[in-house]
Amino acid sequence: MSIMGSLYVGVSGLQTSQNALNTTAHNVSNAENVGYVRQQVMQATNVYNTIANNRQGVSDQQVGLGVVYAKTRQVRDVFLDTTYRTEAGRQGFYETSVDVLDEIQNLLDEMNGQSFHEAINDLWVSVQEMAKDPSSAVTQGLFIEKCSEFLARGQSVYDGLESYQKSLNGTVNELVYNVNNYADRIKSLNDQIRYIEGGGFEEANDLRDERNHLLDELSKLATISYSEDKDSTVWVQLEGEDLVRGDHAYKIMTKTDPDSGFSYVFWEKNAKYDLDTFGTRYYTVDEAKKAAVFDLERLISTDIDTDIGKLKSTLLARGDHKGTYVDLDASRYTNSVSQSLCVNIMSEFDQLMHNVATTINSVLSDAAARATAINPNSTYMRDPKGNPIQVFQKIATDGYNAAGAYIPEDPDVYETQYSTNNMQINMDLLQQPTRMGFVLPDGSVDFVTMEKMKAEFTEEDNVLNINIKKKSSFVDYYSDLVSQVANSGFLYESILKNQEQTVIATENAREQIIGVSTDEELSHMIKFQNAYNAASRYINVVDEMLEHIVTTLGA
Numbered sequence: 194m195s196i197m198g199s200l201y202v203g204v205s206g207l208q209t210s211q212n213a214l215n216t217t218a219h220n221v222s223n224a225e226n227v228g229y230v231r232q233q234v235m236q237a238t239n240v241y242n243t244i245a246n247n248r249q250g251v252s253d254q255q256v257g258l259g260v261v262y263a264k265t266r267q268v269r270d271v272f273l274d275t276t277y278r279t280e281a282g283r284q285g286f287y288e289t290s291v292d293v294l295d296e297i298q299n300l301l302d303e304m305n306g307q308s309f310h311e312a313i314n315d316l317w318v319s320v321q322e323m324a325k326d327p328s329s330a331v332t333q334g335l336f337i338e339k340c341s342e343f344l345a346r347g348q349s350v351y352d353g354l355e356s357y358q359k360s361l362n363g364t365v366n367e368l369v370y371n372v373n374n375y376a377d378r379i380k381s382l383n384d385q386i387r388y389i390e391g392g393g394f395e396e397a398n399d400l401r402d403e404r405n406h407l408l409d410e411l412s413k414l415a416t417i418s419y420s421e422d423k424d425s426t427v428w429v430q431l432e433g434e435d436l437v438r439g440d441h442a443y444k445i446m447t448k449t450d451p452d453s454g455f456s457y458v459f460w461e462k463n464a465k466y467d468l469d470t471f472g473t474r475y476y477t478v479d480e481a482k483k484a485a486v487f488d489l490e491r492l493i494s495t496d497i498d499t500d501i502g503k504l505k506s507t508l509l510a511r512g513d514h515k516g517t518y519v520d521l522d523a524s525r526y527t528n529s530v531s532q533s534l535c536v537n538i539m540s541e542f543d544q545l546m547h548n549v550a551t552t553i554n555s556v557l558s559d560a561a562a563r564a565t566a567i568n569p570n571s572t573y574m575r576d577p578k579g580n581p582i583q584v585f586q587k588i589a590t591d592g593y594n595a596a597g598a599y600i601p602e603d604p605d606v607y608e609t610q611y612s613t614n615n616m617q618i619n620m621d622l623l624q625q626p627t628r629m630g631f632v633l634p635d636g637s638v639d640f641v642t643m644e645k646m647k648a649e650f651t652e653e654d655n656v657l658n659i660n661i662k663k664k665s666s667f668v669d670y671y672s673d674l675v676s677q678v679a680n681s682g683f684l685y686e687s688i689l690k691n692q693e694q695t696v697i698a699t700e701n702a703r704e705q706i707i708g709v710s711t712d713e714e715l716s717h718m719i720k721f722q723n724a725y726n727a728a729s730r731y732i733n734v735v736d737e738m739l740e741h742i743v744t745t746l747g748a
Contacts, residue, residue, distance in 0.1 A: 206728025228406030
């Protein structure tokens, strides 16, 4: 090799060492940045100059021109990335579930500093006291007062559950907004990465870091899958549907049901639409349901990976309507009801309110019927219209029609139901509790009716839902409801703790590969600095040789 040609070897050493130093410095400066992945400089041999072809020798006579910078690569593990994103999504699902159960437990245990449990206990005590002397104005007044407190506290608890349900609806809209933002940004990064890497001379590693971080964040919201094509474009599927495909980002949208006030999450691309007078797309609730992103009727199970994502967990916890006792009917108790924390608890709580109210009304109605059987003209336990007295009346409709016939409860018509927020205390009884009387036409005190009411309160004939076999009385029912929430919370917390450990272990394993160790990078910096110095000294030696040849030998 000529002396002048030797300079190429030294220059190549300077250039590659400088690139390696720059990469090392870049790693150190971004060591604490979330989503940053360690980068490595790949070096390769430069081209060779062929001096002569020796057909009889082992190889041609060639002279190398040193080292060349090949590429700066990211250090990643595809398997760990996939595992982390799946487990992080599952962690997000159970984090939401635990938060919801904690809030529900707070709403059930305390209401303005007073436990609802006290209200039903006080009602039970008032029943016992009135059973001792049904004709007493004091015990009758106490009974109506405790019925009023029971209903007021029950409505407050139910309103709290309904308000929390609405707040979850706001969270749904926020999470949908985040999903669309992530999709748009991934699509934009795809374009930028494809533009930079299209020539094959540069790696857009920092942009890739951001894109991978967005995939991490997106995986916490829903089940995703993804793949990268030959053009460096990542295609993303969410819940089995394309979210980012090629150069297009599809959107998920929300449609608010005017009846429930809840938002349905659906795929814009799969929903049929109409145009309003301004030419704007308009989606109906029915079309939104047909293009739903999530199938909330599927069983939630780790075995089939249906327990992944905060958005799905929030939708499931919220439900698509406010729960009432009719949802606990076997024909209506579907997965979307039983697996919805809010709907399920609201339904079970409403069932307690409904059963207590209708039981009390029924006992008084039976007393009126017994008296009428003896004397058809009897007005015992009847209001001025001749209908049996009701302590709990419906707000939207009357309990009896104009002909005096009982209006049956229609499971599809809320106004006909004795549901928590469709009940009020009989105003006549609030003003004058002694209207009940409890004195039979013959002048005797009606102990039988109150003994029957006592028996109804102690009868263990109530179950939380069709999947639970344990029966309980009215007083124990609420305790069972609170215990169910507490036990579910404990179960979910246990699952969450195990899931957190899984995510931490996976993340640690991934960080060992993609994470930046400052100690390791500093040792690399020393190595590359020494290589740079060696190349520099090599050039100095060549320079001195050239100077000696020119100035000394040339003279």
